[in-house]
Amino acid sequence: MRTLAIVLGAVCAGGLVAVLVLGGSRSAAQTTKPVADSVRAAVITDTTSLSGPRQPIFFRHDIHAGQFKIPCQYCHYSVAVSSEPGIPSIQTCMGCHLAIAGSDSSAKTEIKKVRQAWSEKKPVEWVRVHYLARHAHFPHMRHIKVMGPNACATCHGDVSRMPQVFRVNNVNHMGFCISCHVERKVSRDCSVCHY
Amino acid sequence: MAAVTHPSAAPTHEITQTHAEVTRDVVRTLETASRGYVILLLSAVALFLVGLTTFGVLVKDGLGHAGYNPPVFWSVYITTFVFWVGIGHAGTLISAILFLFRSPWRTAVYRSTEAMTVFAVMTAGLFPIIHIGRQWIFYWLLPYPNQRFLWPNFKSPLIWDVFAISTYLTVSTTFLCFGLVPDIAAVRDKVTGWRKTVYGLTSVGWRGTDNQWRHYSRAYLYLAALATPLVLSVHSVVSWDFAVSIVPGWHGTIFAPYFVAGAIYSGIGMVLTLIIPLRRALRVEHMITEYHFDNLAKLTLLTGSILFYAYMMEYFVAWYSGSTFEQTTFYRRAFGPMWWAGWTMIICNAFVSQLLWFRKIRVNLTALFTISIFINIGMWFERYVIIVSSLSNDYMPWAWSQLNPTWADWGILIGSFGWFGMWFLLFAKNFPIVAIQEIKEMIPMPRKRGGHH
Amino acid sequence: MPDEAPSTIDRRKFLTVLGATGGGALALSGCSTDKVERLVPYLVQSEDQVPGVATWYASSCTECSTGCGVHVRTREGRAVKLEGNPEHPVNKGKLCSRGQAALQGLYNPGRIKGPMVRNPDGTFKLVTWDDAIGRLAAKVTGGKVAVISGAGAGTFSDLLAEWTTALGGRLVRWEPFGHEPFRAANKRVFGVDKLPAHDFAKARYIVSFGSDFLDTGLASIENQRGFAQSHGFAGGDVAKMVYAGPRMDLTGLNADEWLAIAPGTETALALAMASVVAGERGGAGALASVLAAHTPAAAAKETGIPAERIERIAREFAAAQPSLAVAGGIGAQHAGATELCAAVNILNYVAGNVGQTVDFAADLGSGDGYAALGELAAAIDGGQVGVLLVHDANPVYALPRTSRFADKLKKVPFKVSTSMFLDETSALCDLLLPHHHALERWDDSAPRAGVRGLMQPVMEPVFDTMAAGDVLLKVSQKAGGALARFNAPSYQAHLRAKWDALGAAQGEKDAEGFWHSALQRGGVFQAAAQAAPAAIALAADAGARYAAPAFEGQGDFVLAPYPHSLLYDGRGANKPWLLENADPVTKITWHSWVEISPETAASLDVRDGEILRIVSAHGSIEAPAYVYMGLHPGVVAVPLGLGHTAYGAFAEGRGVNALDLLGAPAGDFVSYLSTRVTLEKTGKYRKLASIAGVPRQLGRGIAEAMPLAAAKKGLTVKEAYLEEGHGEHELNTEREVVALKGWSEAQHQATKFGNYAGDHPQWGMSIDLSRCTGCQACVTACYAENNIPTVGEAEILRGRELTWMRIERYWEGGEKPGEPVSARFVPMLCQHCANAPCEPVCPVYAAYHTPDGLNGQVYNRCVGTRYCANNCPYKVRYFNWYKYNLMAWPSPLNLQLNPDVTVRARGVMEKCTFCIQRIRGAQNQARLEDRPVRDGEFTTACAQACPSDAIVFGDVNDPESRVVAAKRNARGYHVLEETNVRPAVTYLAKVLHSVEG
Amino acid sequence: MAFLRKTRKVAGVLASFIHVDAAADAVTALKARGHKNFVVYMAAPSHEIEEALDQRVSPVRLFTLIGGLTGCAAGFGMTIWMSYDWPTLVGGKPIASIPPYVVIGFELTILLGALSTVAAVALFSVLMGKRGIAYDPKFSDDQIGIFVPASPDQIAPTEQLLKAAGAVEVRHEVA
Numbered sequence A: 001m002r003t004l005a006i007v008l009g010a011v012c013a014g015g016l017v018a019v020l021v022l023g024g025s026r027s028a029a030q031t032t033k034p035v036a037d038s039v040r041a042a043v044i045t046d047t048t049s050l051s052g053p054r055q056p057i058f059f060r061h062d063i064h065a066g067q068f069k070i071p072c073q074y075c076h077y078s079v080a081v082s083s084e085p086g087i088p089s090i091q092t093c094m095g096c097h098l099a100i101a102g103s104d105s106s107a108k109t110e111i112k113k114v115r116q117a118w119s120e121k122k123p124v125e126w127v128r129v130h131y132l133a134r135h136a137h138f139p140h141m142r143h144i145k146v147m148g149p150n151a152c153a154t155c156h157g158d159v160s161r162m163p164q165v166f167r168v169n170n171v172n173h174m175g176f177c178i179s180c181h182v183e184r185k186v187s188r189d190c191s192v193c194h195y
Numbered sequence B: 001m002a003a004v005t006h007p008s009a010a011p012t013h014e015i016t017q018t019h020a021e022v023t024r025d026v027v028r029t030l031e032t033a034s035r036g037y038v039i040l041l042l043s044a045v046a047l048f049l050v051g052l053t054t055f056g057v058l059v060k061d062g063l064g065h066a067g068y069n070p071p072v073f074w075s076v077y078i079t080t081f082v083f084w085v086g087i088g089h090a091g092t093l094i095s096a097i098l099f100l101f102r103s104p105w106r107t108a109v110y111r112s113t114e115a116m117t118v119f120a121v122m123t124a125g126l127f128p129i130i131h132i133g134r135q136w137i138f139y140w141l142l143p144y145p146n147q148r149f150l151w152p153n154f155k156s157p158l159i160w161d162v163f164a165i166s167t168y169l170t171v172s173t174t175f176l177c178f179g180l181v182p183d184i185a186a187v188r189d190k191v192t193g194w195r196k197t198v199y200g201l202t203s204v205g206w207r208g209t210d211n212q213w214r215h216y217s218r219a220y221l222y223l224a225a226l227a228t229p230l231v232l233s234v235h236s237v238v239s240w241d242f243a244v245s246i247v248p249g250w251h252g253t254i255f256a257p258y259f260v261a262g263a264i265y266s267g268i269g270m271v272l273t274l275i276i277p278l279r280r281a282l283r284v285e286h287m288i289t290e291y292h293f294d295n296l297a298k299l300t301l302l303t304g305s306i307l308f309y310a311y312m313m314e315y316f317v318a319w320y321s322g323s324t325f326e327q328t329t330f331y332r333r334a335f336g337p338m339w340w341a342g343w344t345m346i347i348c349n350a351f352v353s354q355l356l357w358f359r360k361i362r363v364n365l366t367a368l369f370t371i372s373i374f375i376n377i378g379m380w381f382e383r384y385v386i387i388v389s390s391l392s393n394d395y396m397p398w399a400w401s402q403l404n405p406t407w408a409d410w411g412i413l414i415g416s417f418g419w420f421g422m423w424f425l426l427f428a429k430n431f432p433i434v435a436i437q438e439i440k441e442m443i444p445m446p447r448k449r450g451g452h453h
Numbered sequence C: 001m002p003d004e005a006p007s008t009i010d011r012r013k014f015l016t017v018l019g020a021t022g023g024g025a026l027a028l029s030g031c032s033t034d035k036v037e038r039l040v041p042y043l044v045q046s047e048d049q050v051p052g053v054a055t056w057y058a059s060s061c062t063e064c065s066t067g068c069g070v071h072v073r074t075r076e077g078r079a080v081k082l083e084g085n086p087e088h089p090v091n092k093g094k095l096c097s098r099g100q101a102a103l104q105g106l107y108n109p110g111r112i113k114g115p116m117v118r119n120p121d122g123t124f125k126l127v128t129w130d131d132a133i134g135r136l137a138a139k140v141t142g143g144k145v146a147v148i149s150g151a152g153a154g155t156f157s158d159l160l161a162e163w164t165t166a167l168g169g170r171l172v173r174w175e176p177f178g179h180e181p182f183r184a185a186n187k188r189v190f191g192v193d194k195l196p197a198h199d200f201a202k203a204r205y206i207v208s209f210g211s212d213f214l215d216t217g218l219a220s221i222e223n224q225r226g227f228a229q230s231h232g233f234a235g236g237d238v239a240k241m242v243y244a245g246p247r248m249d250l251t252g253l254n255a256d257e258w259l260a261i262a263p264g265t266e267t268a269l270a271l272a273m274a275s276v277v278a279g280e281r282g283g284a285g286a287l288a289s290v291l292a293a294h295t296p297a298a299a300a301k302e303t304g305i306p307a308e309r310i311e312r313i314a315r316e317f318a319a320a321q322p323s324l325a326v327a328g329g330i331g332a333q334h335a336g337a338t339e340l341c342a343a344v345n346i347l348n349y350v351a352g353n354v355g356q357t358v359d360f361a362a363d364l365g366s367g368d369g370y371a372a373l374g375e376l377a378a379a380i381d382g383g384q385v386g387v388l389l390v391h392d393a394n395p396v397y398a399l400p401r402t403s404r405f406a407d408k409l410k411k412v413p414f415k416v417s418t419s420m421f422l423d424e425t426s427a428l429c430d431l432l433l434p435h436h437h438a439l440e441r442w443d444d445s446a447p448r449a450g451v452r453g454l455m456q457p458v459m460e461p462v463f464d465t466m467a468a469g470d471v472l473l474k475v476s477q478k479a480g481g482a483l484a485r486f487n488a489p490s491y492q493a494h495l496r497a498k499w500d501a502l503g504a505a506q507g508e509k510d511a512e513g514f515w516h517s518a519l520q521r522g523g524v525f526q527a528a529a530q531a532a533p534a535a536i537a538l539a540a541d542a543g544a545r546y547a548a549p550a551f552e553g554q555g556d557f558v559l560a561p562y563p564h565s566l567l568y569d570g571r572g573a574n575k576p577w578l579l580e581n582a583d584p585v586t587k588i589t590w591h592s593w594v595e596i597s598p599e600t601a602a603s604l605d606v607r608d609g610e611i612l613r614i615v616s617a618h619g620s621i622e623a624p625a626y627v628y629m630g631l632h633p634g635v636v637a638v639p640l641g642l643g644h645t646a647y648g649a650f651a652e653g654r655g656v657n658a659l660d661l662l663g664a665p666a667g668d669f670v671s672y673l674s675t676r677v678t679l680e681k682t683g684k685y686r687k688l689a690s691i692a693g694v695p696r697q698l699g700r701g702i703a704e705a706m707p708l709a710a711a712k713k714g715l716t717v718k719e720a721y722l723e724e725g726h727g728e729h730e731l732n733t734e735r736e737v738v739a740l741k742g743w744s745e746a747q748h749q750a751t752k753f754g755n756y757a758g759d760h761p762q763w764g765m766s767i768d769l770s771r772c773t774g775c776q777a778c779v780t781a782c783y784a785e786n787n788i789p790t791v792g793e794a795e796i797l798r799g800r801e802l803t804w805m806r807i808e809r810y811w812e813g814g815e816k817p818g819e820p821v822s823a824r825f826v827p828m829l830c831q832h833c834a835n836a837p838c839e840p841v842c843p844v845y846a847a848y849h850t851p852d853g854l855n856g857q858v859y860n861r862c863v864g865t866r867y868c869a870n871n872c873p874y875k876v877r878y879f880n881w882y883k884y885n886l887m888a889w890p891s892p893l894n895l896q897l898n899p900d901v902t903v904r905a906r907g908v909m910e911k912c913t914f915c916i917q918r919i920r921g922a923q924n925q926a927r928l929e930d931r932p933v934r935d936g937e938f939t940t941a942c943a944q945a946c947p948s949d950a951i952v953f954g955d956v957n958d959p960e961s962r963v964v965a966a967k968r969n970a971r972g973y974h975v976l977e978e979t980n981v982r983p984a985v986t987y988l989a990k991v992l993h994s995v996e997g
Numbered sequence D: 001m002a003f004l005r006k007t008r009k010v011a012g013v014l015a016s017f018i019h020v021d022a023a024a025d026a027v028t029a030l031k032a033r034g035h036k037n038f039v040v041y042m043a044a045p046s047h048e049i050e051e052a053l054d055q056r057v058s059p060v061r062l063f064t065l066i067g068g069l070t071g072c073a074a075g076f077g078m079t080i081w082m083s084y085d086w087p088t089l090v091g092g093k094p095i096a097s098i099p100p101y102v103v104i105g106f107e108l109t110i111l112l113g114a115l116s117t118v119a120a121v122a123l124f125s126v127l128m129g130k131r132g133i134a135y136d137p138k139f140s141d142d143q144i145g146i147f148v149p150a151s152p153d154q155i156a157p158t159e160q161l162l163k164a165a166g167a168v169e170v171r172h173e174v175a
Helices: A002-024 A061-067 A090-097 A105-120 A140-147 A152-156 A174-183 B019-028 B035-061 B076-100 B106-131 B135-141 B157-188 B193-202 B210-243 B255-281 B290-321 B324-335 B339-357 B359-363 B365-392 B407-430 B436-442 C011-020 C102-106 C129-140 C155-166 C180-190 C220-231 C250-254 C266-281 C287-292 C296-303 C307-319 C337-350 C370-381 C405-411 C468-479 C481-485 C491-505 C511-521 C576-580 C598-604 C708-712 C717-723 C734-749 C777-785 C792-797 C867-871 C916-928 C941-945 C962-968 D020-032 D047-053 D060-085 D098-128 D152-165
Strands: C055-060 C069-075 C078-084 C116-118 C124-126 C145-149 C170-173 C195-198 C205-209 C240-244 C257-259 C323-326 C358-364 C387-391 C414-417 C443-448 C451-455 C523-525 C557-562 C594-596 C610-616 C619-627 C635-639 C676-685 C705-707 C763-768 C806-813 C821-828 C847-849 C855-857 C877-879 C909-911 C951-955 C985-988 C990-992 D012-017 D039-041 D144-149 D169-173
Touching: A090 A105, A140 C916, B019 B157, B019 B436, B035 B135, B035 B407, B076 B106, B076 B157, B076 B210, B076 B255, B076 B365, B076 B407, B106 B135, B106 B157, B106 B255, B106 B290, B106 B407, B106 B436, B135 B157, B157 B193, B157 B210, B157 B436, B157 D098, B210 B255, B210 B365, B210 D039, B210 D047, B210 D060, B210 D098, B255 B290, B255 B339, B255 B365, B290 B324, B290 B339, B290 B359, B290 B365, B324 B339, B324 B365, B339 B359, B339 B365, B359 B365, C055 C443, C055 C511, C078 C102, C078 C777, C078 C941, C102 C576, C116 C129, C129 C387, C129 C414, C129 C468, C145 C155, C145 C370, C155 C170, C155 C443, C155 C468, C155 C481, C155 C491, C170 C370, C180 C195, C180 C337, C195 C220, C205 C220, C205 C266, C205 C307, C205 C337, C220 C240, C240 C250, C250 C821, C257 C307, C266 C287, C266 C296, C266 C307, C266 C337, C287 C337, C296 C307, C307 C323, C323 C337, C358 C443, C370 C405, C443 C491, C451 C511, C468 C481, C468 C491, C491 C511, C511 C523, C576 C777, C576 C792, C594 C598, C594 C610, C598 C619, C598 C676, C619 C676, C705 C708, C705 C717, C708 C717, C708 C990, C763 C962, C777 C806, C777 C941, C855 C909, C867 C877, C941 C951, C951 C962, C962 C985, D012 D020, D012 D152, D020 D047, D020 D144, D020 D152, D060 D098, D144 D152, D152 D169
Parallel strands: C145 C170, C145 C387, C205 C240, C205 C323, C240 C257, C387 C414, C557 C635, C594 C619, C705 C990, C763 C985
Antiparallel strands: C055 C069, C055 C451, C069 C078, C116 C124, C195 C358, C443 C451, C451 C523, C557 C676, C594 C635, C610 C619, C610 C676, C763 C951, C806 C821, C847 C855, C877 C909, D012 D144, D012 D169, D039 D144
């Protein structure tokens, strides 16, 4: 009889734990760890320690968006008019980097890669950081329209402080969208995103 | 003391055995398996593997392999699902309801029927998973907290099903194991070696003290009391899968009682199919006697007649409703492309059961066995007819079409029998298939002062 | 220009861009977690392509000689949808199935990947363009050049003509269905060598003499629009249509009366009518005496139609002003076709329709006719042809085998084809110079007087192809000599020059402006000067002749081959949309069939699907039988367009080619209705791949109709029934109805929570059955817009097609012999019910009701219990039984997929969404512009495509919207109203002419 | 579960009976002698002995009731709360529509009712179960056993009593 009691106890405990765990997973924690707290982006010698995927070109958002305060939409040109944010064309890069060759050596080498891509007419293959399943439609423009041009950080984290972009929120988690929609009292009707 | 009641003798529940003999006979059923048993078990496993393979293919390529012809979106799988759920019901009826009615004859058979219940429901439980389009996310039907903040739709009969079936499985399993405890203890005290250890563990320290009995008997009563409404509810809920829809031929208020009766009818059919050979195989003819079969047969006759009535009512209501949709459906059920299925169901269930008015047939095991086979077939076809023939001709004539089942349908069907048989055989060989303790309860113990008290 | 857009990215990368920019296009499924791991940006961002935003280009359709204008929707540099150009005078924003399916020609896996030359062993090997052009250049200078091209007129065909003349060669512009008899008849009767346009909108009474003007006839899309205007009910009187012919084609099914005349006797009927009309109105002039001989009695003997009936129709025809008689149908193209067209011309003339409803000013383009081809063949025999260039024509397939054209072709030393596909003709050629698809090249078309359509490349070429124009120019530059004068740097430049000239001719100062407005509008359109009726006079020798039809060979039946309504002359046979989309009459998909009348079926004891051998003097074919009530007992009908021996995987070996039964064509045209056949039973059987279940309504009021009189009184369907003396079809008593209302109101009180609180639009639709002709343009549009997979013949045999929108065709009458048979078409799609039965049964809320009144279907939530489909009374939910998403679009067909619509995975339910992606798109745009969505700002794909404007879509909560107006119509009813599911789709009952006019 | 148990044996007298009435007599006698915590082993419950013992009704029923009520509440609570947690409209029915939820309520009533019943039995048997008392396999077969815990001086008279009642075998267990 005792064993029976033990077994029952174990089962109940297990169930409880499971519920707690699953319940816990609801809140997607938002943790942006500042890499450079000064406006001047730090010189980074060791890139291995950086979080986020390694990109073919070590493009530093913290320099472009942070230090030089280039607005996001300068490169991500279609975010305000289209559901797609728009990955900047090499042409866009060359707009500046025809002239700018980079201050330090590491910058120089990276910018060389850009120019090379341009001359060889071989587009750079960036590694994807934020992925949204294709059965969910996310109209970037509506969100920019409502939340303003600098709302990017809400989902993508403070990219202007990231030497290498890493995933702050799993935007592919429906819960992430919903919590925000509930918070802001906007529709969470399924067919708003799923069709 | 004569251990066997002669077939010629009038059916009776006088058990002419001592407690010791009961224990001995039952424990004997657990001894090393005969070749016949092994062959049966292996063939059951083989059938199960057929089903498993079929399922694998379905998961790999999609349900297309099965013979679904829209508008027939449910066919053999759901048919078989309802079939197995139905089978389950006789067990609970006999073990719980008849327990409450204190009917003595249930004692000898209830254990086997209860086991049948558990395994039938176990089998049925697989089908909702097998038949859905994306089997790997079946758990989305459960209300568990998830990152999407989504809950299931409790208005959907399919969710009722989830709750009804899982409750039924849990409760009947509990009921079975609970009833087993004292018997396992009895076995424990007879066997030796590792088996003693195993039975020792499974008997969770049962010793039959007055204290244990005191709680046990009470609890058993309550379990029976809970299982009784449950068994009635489960098949009602299953029937509502159909009844709450608007498909002509499904949308009937009669469905709940109709299905429950059908379930018990089919269940007893299966009980007969199982017990008749089993009692010989396990050599317990003297415990499961004509008396029991006579009663089972009467129950069959009763439920069969209820079905007969329900069938007539369906047709009557279809005519009386004046709804052209209902009328067409039932006309085509009898005279349409699936007339053969329709009549199989009516003959096997409504007509064949009427033979049991005759006592000669009720006590003739060969006849009973044959009839039980008819019942199994008939009840499978009942569900097939209700589901497929109704779907194949509902509101839009333009969409009408007929079903052509394929190997994938039969593969799963066969597999389900294998799966069921496998578990049942394993159970029958490893646990007392006849309830020792309850039989003993019915045998007056020797008295030093003699006579009765 | 788009051709700059991603030009610098090689194709594979180009595709990843699409993937990366996130559209569902290449998504494998509605729920797959397959990711695009790489984001490949454009190297140079083209200014007119914003990822995620559609770019529209105007262009012209080249799928048939009608030359409709199209708007091409492109996303991330891929054409994803074709719609009609609203500014185009011919199709006014509409497009038929064949036109829309041009996309599947563009992305067709069967396209030739690049220039190829024939190996000795008959196989082909890829070569470079320089090499290929060099080879041609080397040959053409040798002279003895001949060219076969399609009939399409425009700058290219002019260039081709000049080019050929410069080489001293001969050019044959030939088209299988060239309407030569009609042209000849016009020449003879009126002395105008033109094809007229018909104004069905004006006509008050229409008689078709075997002309399928609504479907496969000349400018059918224009005809449909006109027909819907005159024959569709708009409160007043409606035109009546009578169809005379041995087989009811789609036009016949839309007729109010069918005269099942003996094959080949239309002429007798036409002349008899003409004589009656002339008797009524005079004006036959010299012909009066001739006509007098053709009495209805005489015609009755020939046609088998009672004289009084002929007389009646003739009088009705004469009484209605203006009326219209139409001939020139391919199905009625028999030896006496010219006489038929002449007779009908006379009928039109005496009825005073010429210049009224028959407009010769339009001057529809047409080719040279078969005679020219015959001469060419003779020339080949005479060894006068050294080089043969075939462009936009497939004579080897489209001519009867008895014409032995293939053998003739083989005799030519050097054969060149510019075909995009390896069809029967190009397969025999030595050099393949694959042409750009119309959406990949610069070009124009001149389908009729006053209409000049312009085409521009809307995307990168899918394969290594070259515009035939550029080929000609490059060859000229290489060859020099006589060709030296063709020195335009590129065909684009040549075209531009011509257009500048055109602009100048039209008195345009600003060539640049003219060019750009033409590009934007898709061409220049001016109404052609209406020719005054006087200009057209009856020629004295018009000759009202009728010769009893003579059919060659023996046999109890006359073979009536007719153009397949979707595959047309066979050019559609390589496009899955057209193969899967059912034939509007028989509802059969993917394979050939032979239609036999019920009488024949009875006498031979044949049932649907029984395979019959049809034997003529020239050959035999086997096809499954389809018992068709709309057939004269003396006739068996077989659709053309199938039975290809080449032309890509979809077409090859599919079905049979009825042309194999015909004799060698003589004269100026191929006479299709020319031979007798015998039927033999093979004892074999196959299930017809038909999407039809039971084609009868069984009194369920699915396709309602009411008499014209009742409609004019503004009665509802129920009232109309009562008036006809039918008992009321009562289901609920008054009290029950009240109770029901109260109950449902109470229910709806309890539904205003969360997303449902506040005001929302309620999307709704109305479908006018008095306008719908059952042409199925909407179905194709739906396939194109919503990424609907084609499941193929085997799956259709199991009823698993995923036609979100289907046209149900219900038969009326025809059950007893002699009883007139007619058809009713019902476009059936998700009704988006307010009390949708499919919703509550879904265990996971995958089917649910959206705040804006849609019946939502969340694919990625669906687990596939299929209960919703069981519980849907309209049976408009479709299930992905297999991984159709991987089977339906062999690359590069998948490039057509609409990025705004999720591609559904295996195991999920799908259905019509009211084009929710369009709704959301419009709402997003409106939000950006801080304004509400305007009525008519967008519409569903089906409504957009419908040539007869039968479908109206909009917000029911907006009292001003067109859909509300339509729904107020008294004829409005809901299918299966008694189920109280409260559909959002309202049907307007069809309006019937009582047969007695 | 002998090998799990480390309780020391209880000293006392273990008697076996073949005759049910004899066992009943013994019980009556023992009660008369004021014995409380003796144990009766039965292969199957016997009315005679139960009468002799006349025990209070098992408190298990209370647990059944509580469990059932909890289940019912949980059933309705869950369904209604979840419906409003994300209001979704289906088939024009109320967001939380009670009739269908009755099914869930009912099923959970049964489920928790049954489970708590079993749990209760386990609980009581474990809590109130006496440890380290002698047992004989016969008792699960065809004999009734009575074990009377007794101090050494008590043993003899108890033996007497049981024998007198008609025990077929009496043996005493030492700690």
